[in-house]
Amino acid sequence: MINSLCKELEAILKCEVEVWRDKNKPFDIDLKWVCVRISSFDDFDLIVHKALTALETEFVTAWVQKGLILHEMRRIETRKPEMCKPEISEFQLLIEAEAYKNYYKILQLPIKLWRVRYKENHEEVMEVIRSAFGEMLFVNINASEVVIFVTNAELAPIDLLDMIEAEAYTSAQIAVGNVINQMSELHEGYNQLEELMQLGRHLKQNTKVVTYEGLVLPLLIQRLKRPLASEITNPSAILSEVLKQQLKSVGDEELEQTAMSFFECNLNITETAHKLFIHRNTLIYRLNKLETITGYDIRKFNDAINYYLNYLVDKIQ
Known part of the structure; x- marks a missing residue:
């Protein structure tokens, strides 16, 4: 697009016009011409091989800026149908594997998902969560479950659980998943929380806080046993899946x-x-x-x- 603008300027000014994108490096001046460097643009300069008056310099700058604005407006116009698609909710991010592709809000990463399950007193539980996490994002799954998108938690899961049981007068359980570094991992991370809670029940663990780190070995065994032994074609892939964020080299x-x-x-x-x-x-x-x-x-x-x-x-x- 900028090249076509240069061609138009060359026809008007009757001289060579080139784009200089590396602002940190000097450009070579052809001694046959007086080169004017116009630096009014974000990511490039214009080198005009002609002595320009102040009025001509102002004209060139305005011409290019107007062209850039019109180009951006046309680009936005072509994207309007896509931008008018129904907005993807955070709930859809969790339950639909491909929803992240149409989610246009900025989500701070990395995060951990905390799934809080409680018996009753929904409003009281939500009040505790709001007071504990402030503006942090959370999603109501149903009347007895909420998922919190935790970035930098100053509160430990066990402390939140104690607050819920003391202030909302209901028993609760919290599952804490693995670190999520990409939007595409949110759906898998949500499913992982349910897997953790079910595995905790199967193992008859009395703890009210279950974490990915605390169940790595049981998770590995469960995923190895899930298909029939004859169907396990790539055990290394299962190891990588479970341990992908657990492998930490000591280097000592x-x-x-x-x-x-x-x-x-x-x-x-x-x-x-x-x-x-x-x-x-x-x-x-x-x-x-x-x-x-x-x-x-x-x-x-x-x-x-x-x-x-x-x-x-x-x-x-």
């Missing part, structure tokens, strides 16, 4: 060896320190450093399982 051989020794000593700090010939405080320092890098505190049972599983997937080729 000393820390990896410390973790392995800790497992061999049945998570016993005193025995591990003795085996490695290091002070107990040095071992604790290393375990804290490992947690900082990977997010796993391997002194806890679930984190130890998740770390070891990731370690095996990373090392076994």
Whole structure:
């Protein structure tokens, strides 16, 4: 489009007109011509191979700006049918796999989905959620469930659950999914929440907060068992699906060896320190450093399982 404007200007000014897009670099001046650099545009300059008066410079600038505006107006006109499509709701984002393609609002990512299920007192529960999360986006699934789009949570899931049960006078359960980095992952993330709640019930877990990180191994086993054994054509793909955001490389051989020794000593700090010939405080320092890098505190049972599983997937080729 800008090239056609240059052609028109060349016909009017009877000289060469070129586009210079790299504003950070000087342009070569042809000594046969007086080159005027017009820098009134966002992403390019115009180089006019002719001495221009102030009036001519103003004319060129106005001509190009008008052309750019008309081009943008025509572009918007052609998009009007698409822009007039029914607006996609956040509820559709969760329940329809392809809805994100027609969602035009800006959604802050990455996020985690929290699914809150409660027995009664819907209005009271919603009041607690509004007071806890302010302007954060949430979607009512039905009269007893809401999904919260959590960005930077200052509140832990267990704290929200305690607030709901204390202030809304109803029992509740919260499922916390994995990190969502792309809009296309929202539908899968929503389905994952239901999978977590069902798996928690099957395992007869009494905890009222179920998290993806806490059920990585059961999720992996469930997805491996879901099809018939003869239908499992690509177990690696299932591993990648479950662990895609759990694989965290340590990149430190000393820390990896410390973790392995800790497992061999049945998570016993005193025995591990003795085996490695290091002070107990040095071992604790290393375990804290490992947690900082990977997010796993391997002194806890679930984190130890998740770390070891990731370690095996990373090392076994």
